[in-house]
Amino acid sequence: MDVWVYIEWGAWALSALFAALIVLDWIRTDSSYSEEVLTSSREGEIEALTESAAHEGTQK
Amino acid sequence: MTDISRPGLLNPAGDGEARGTKVGLLRVLGPAHVWALGVGIVLVGEYMGWNFAVGKGGAYAALIACWFAGLLYTCVAMIDSEVTSTVAAAGGQYTQAKHIVGPLMAFNVGLYLVFAYTMLEAGNAITLGYLISVAADMTGAAHVLDQRPFIILAIVFLAWLNYRGVLATLNFNLVITAVAFAAIIVLFVATGPWMPGSPLAHADLMSGQAALPYGWLGIIAAMHFGLWFYLGIEGTTQAAEEVRSPARALPFGTLAGIMTLLIAATVTWYVTTGILPWEYLGDGVNGAVAPLFSAAQLTGSNFLILLLGVGTLFATLASANGCINDASRAWFSMGRDRYLPPWFGAVHPVYRTPYRSIIFLVPIALIFALGAPLDQVITFSILSGLLGYTFMPLNMILFRRKWPLRSIKRGYVHPFHPLPALVLMALCAVTYFAVFLGYGTQLIAMICFYIVASLWFHFWRYRFVRRADQFTMPWPRPQGY
Numbered sequence: 001m002d003v004w005v006y007i008e009w010g011a012w013a014l015s016a017l018f019a020a021l022i023v024l025d026w027i028r029t030d031s032s033y034s035e036e037v038l039t040s041s042r043e044g045e046i047e048a049l050t051e052s053a054a055h056e057g058t059q060k
Numbered sequence: 061m062t063d064i065s066r067p068g069l070l071n072p073a074g075d076g077e078a079r080g081t082k083v084g085l086l087r088v089l090g091p092a093h094v095w096a097l098g099v100g101i102v103l104v105g106e107y108m109g110w111n112f113a114v115g116k117g118g119a120y121a122a123l124i125a126c127w128f129a130g131l132l133y134t135c136v137a138m139i140d141s142e143v144t145s146t147v148a149a150a151g152g153q154y155t156q157a158k159h160i161v162g163p164l165m166a167f168n169v170g171l172y173l174v175f176a177y178t179m180l181e182a183g184n185a186i187t188l189g190y191l192i193s194v195a196a197d198m199t200g201a202a203h204v205l206d207q208r209p210f211i212i213l214a215i216v217f218l219a220w221l222n223y224r225g226v227l228a229t230l231n232f233n234l235v236i237t238a239v240a241f242a243a244i245i246v247l248f249v250a251t252g253p254w255m256p257g258s259p260l261a262h263a264d265l266m267s268g269q270a271a272l273p274y275g276w277l278g279i280i281a282a283m284h285f286g287l288w289f290y291l292g293i294e295g296t297t298q299a300a301e302e303v304r305s306p307a308r309a310l311p312f313g314t315l316a317g318i319m320t321l322l323i324a325a326t327v328t329w330y331v332t333t334g335i336l337p338w339e340y341l342g343d344g345v346n347g348a349v350a351p352l353f354s355a356a357q358l359t360g361s362n363f364l365i366l367l368l369g370v371g372t373l374f375a376t377l378a379s380a381n382g383c384i385n386d387a388s389r390a391w392f393s394m395g396r397d398r399y400l401p402p403w404f405g406a407v408h409p410v411y412r413t414p415y416r417s418i419i420f421l422v423p424i425a426l427i428f429a430l431g432a433p434l435d436q437v438i439t440f441s442i443l444s445g446l447l448g449y450t451f452m453p454l455n456m457i458l459f460r461r462k463w464p465l466r467s468i469k470r471g472y473v474h475p476f477h478p479l480p481a482l483v484l485m486a487l488c489a490v491t492y493f494a495v496f497l498g499y500g501t502q503l504i505a506m507i508c509f510y511i512v513a514s515l516w517f518h519f520w521r522y523r524f525v526r527r528a529d530q531f532t533m534p535w536p537r538p539q540g541y
Contacts, residue, residue, distance in 0.1 A: 002202040011209035018213075018220040025223070026419060029408060038406040040082040041396060043149045043301075044532030 085150060086412035088227045089303040094296045094313025096234035097385060099320050100378035101177075101292035103240050104184060106321075106328045107375045108344065109438070111351045113285035115342025117278025119266050119333040122342075124279050125286025126329055128487060130322050133290035135484040136449060137318040138474035139456045141311035144297040145471025147533060148306035150414075151393030152297030152386070153448060153455070158397070159533055160459050163525065165451065167517045168510055170394045172448040173298075177387035178421055179441035180292065182428035184380035185211045186437065191350070191373055211429050214380060219422045222384045225411045226302050233381050236374035241324060243371030247356060248327045250364055251334070259359060260334030270338050283494040284442070289325035291445055292379070293317050294452075298386040307471025331355055384418065384425075391417040398525045399517070439499050443506050446495065450488045453481035462538035 030038070113122040140153075149155045154173055158166035189207030196205040222229050252258045272278060296314040303309040332341055332351040335358050340347040348354040356368035392414030395404025408415040428437050457478055465473060474480060495503055 004196045004199075004201040004203070004205055007196075008206055008209050011213045015209060015212045015216050018216040022216075022220055022223055022419060022422075026415065029410075029415070033409050035406075037083060037409065039396075039402055041084045041405065041407045042082075042529075042532070043151075043155070043393070043396060044534070 083407045083409050083412070085301045085407060085414070086226065087302055087304050089230060089299055089309065090305075091303075091309040091312040091316070092234055093227075093230040094299050094303060094309050095317050095320070096230050096237050096378075097299055097382050098293045098296040098314055098317035099241065100233040100237040101180070101295045101382035101386070102290055102317075102321055102379070103237060103324065104187070104375040104379040105288040105291055106244060106324050107240070107352050107372045108187065108350045110285055110288040110325070110328070111332070111341050111348055112344045113282035113288070113342075114333070114338050115344065116274070116285065117280075117282040118270060118273045119329075119338050119341070120272055121274070121279040121282040122286070122333070123329055125282040126289055126325050128283060128490075129286035129289055130318075130325065132287075132449070132484060132487040132491075133293055133321070134318055135480035135487075136290075136294050136452060137314050138480050139452050139484070140294050140297050141314045141472045142470055142474045143455065143459055144300050144310045144314075145307045146468055148300045148303075148310070149393070149532070150298060150301035150389040152300065152390065153294065153451065154390050154393055155300075156297075156455055156459075157451060158530060159535075160455050160462065161451075163399070163522060163530070164514060164518060167394070167399050167521075168514060169448060169451055170390050170399065171510065171513055172444045172451075173390040174387050174394075174421070176441050176444035176448065177292075177295065177383040177390070178425050179428060179437050179444065181215070181380045181383035181387065182425045182432070183434055183437045183441060184376050184383065185214045185425065185429040186434045188214045188373070188376045188380070191369075191376065195369070208430060212426060214377065215384075215422060215425050215429060218377070218381045218384050219418055221381065222388065222418050223408070223411065223413060223415050226299075226385070226413060229381060229385060230299075233378050237378045240371040240375040240378065241320060243367045244324050244327055244331075244352065247352060247359075247364060247368060248331050250359065250361065251331055253330070253334075260331070262334045265337055266333065273338070280490065280494050281497055283491050284498060287442060287445070287491065289328075290318070290321050291442060292382070293321060294445075294448070295382060295386040298389040301389075311472035328352060335359075384421070387421050388414050388417040391421060397530045399521065436502070439502050440506065443495065443499070443503055446488065446491060447506075447510070449484065450492075453478075453485040453488075456481045462540070463535060464539060467536055467539070 110122070110126070113125045117125075143156050143160070144152065147156050147159055151170065152173065154166050154170035157169040189211040192210045193205040193207050221232060251260055253260050274281070293314065296310060296317060300306050300310060328351075332348070332355050335355045336348055336351060341351055350372050353365070353368045353372050356364040391400070391404055394400045395402055395417065404417050404420065406416045407413065460477055492503075
């Protein structure tokens, strides 16, 4: 049989494998952590921390 | 409440896993990753697509379009570098628009970004499937290859890589982008323009009627495809929340990226127009689909054919990879600000990536990659990108007016303000005209789509936004307010 047939099957199989890895981890993560923790990221927090640290540094 | 967004702060194990009550994106990237993100998204445009400009107006028209678009994108890179070195948050131009212009502009810019990158990702996957089918033909496959498993594999594998972590994703991009760029330089050196026996024959291929076959109108028509050489460099801004030093890494990576692309674009034009007749080069469907690869084939060197084949494949993969990274950050930022359901604003507690946004965009990319023609997908991407570029000069002028140089410390200050913003605005106007000549219906249809989306946002979605929470930068009050 043509080797490209096997390569096609391999591509289908790998696609299914990577999709399964993503979906399984997604389910595991969403069931292990609360929604509050997962969506706790806030824009600019690091900048705010850096600014306040710099501010404290100048006060000392 | 404890902050765990800085690795090692409350996690002595240093394994990056979240053990507190807050989860944020991980700051692990350097300037090289920013370069790899920007150049990686774009370099596929050197390998294919730009040559439609030759078909529109001949080789000289393509060169003029290449350099005009280069000027446009140098303005984009300078403006982006200044604003992003100050607005160091995921979302890139969306976040800039939110802080500088206002929510409705930000919502639109966020949509431009997501559509531009997701459509480009789909276009790259289609191209990758095509390239593999060409490889199958060249190696004597006994049947017509089914491209679908390769298209799906490319999207799902790269989504998995992005899901698993930004550092591995952009290390991968750094390697494959460097190989693809090196392949262009090797082809240039191998053709030996300075040697008497060089295969380059510009004088023969570009004289007489071939110089400017459609006159000056051809140059304007070529402008649309000149964008292809650089489309996506502005994507470097999406890394803002994940670089260790935004003020240094973002300007450095972005400006190094545009310099790399100016070199790659000019070298690409020079080599291919010296080897391929303009009629063949300009036909990207039935002629030179991948012009650098076609040029390598005409040199007769097996090494160059293999190298440029690998370069084409790597450039396509790098672009799709960077697009997944950027589209997911923009979508994530909009979810985090509640411009979209907050469910999308989740960060993976172990891998520290916007995993739900990455997953959500996979089926959308697959639908377009498997169900839409390549030219429509790419046109939608370019038009969304162009709308984004039109916002940038307005954004820059407002940024300098509201927060003059002395009011906020910037990581980079671009020179000659407001000249780059005005040049960018003028070039966008010319490009709109060029796009209207070729794709007027699509342009109008897309603007209608964004108007409907804006109405939805204004009359429905904005009620869910926590208005005070969305402005996070520790900036002084804008001048005049």
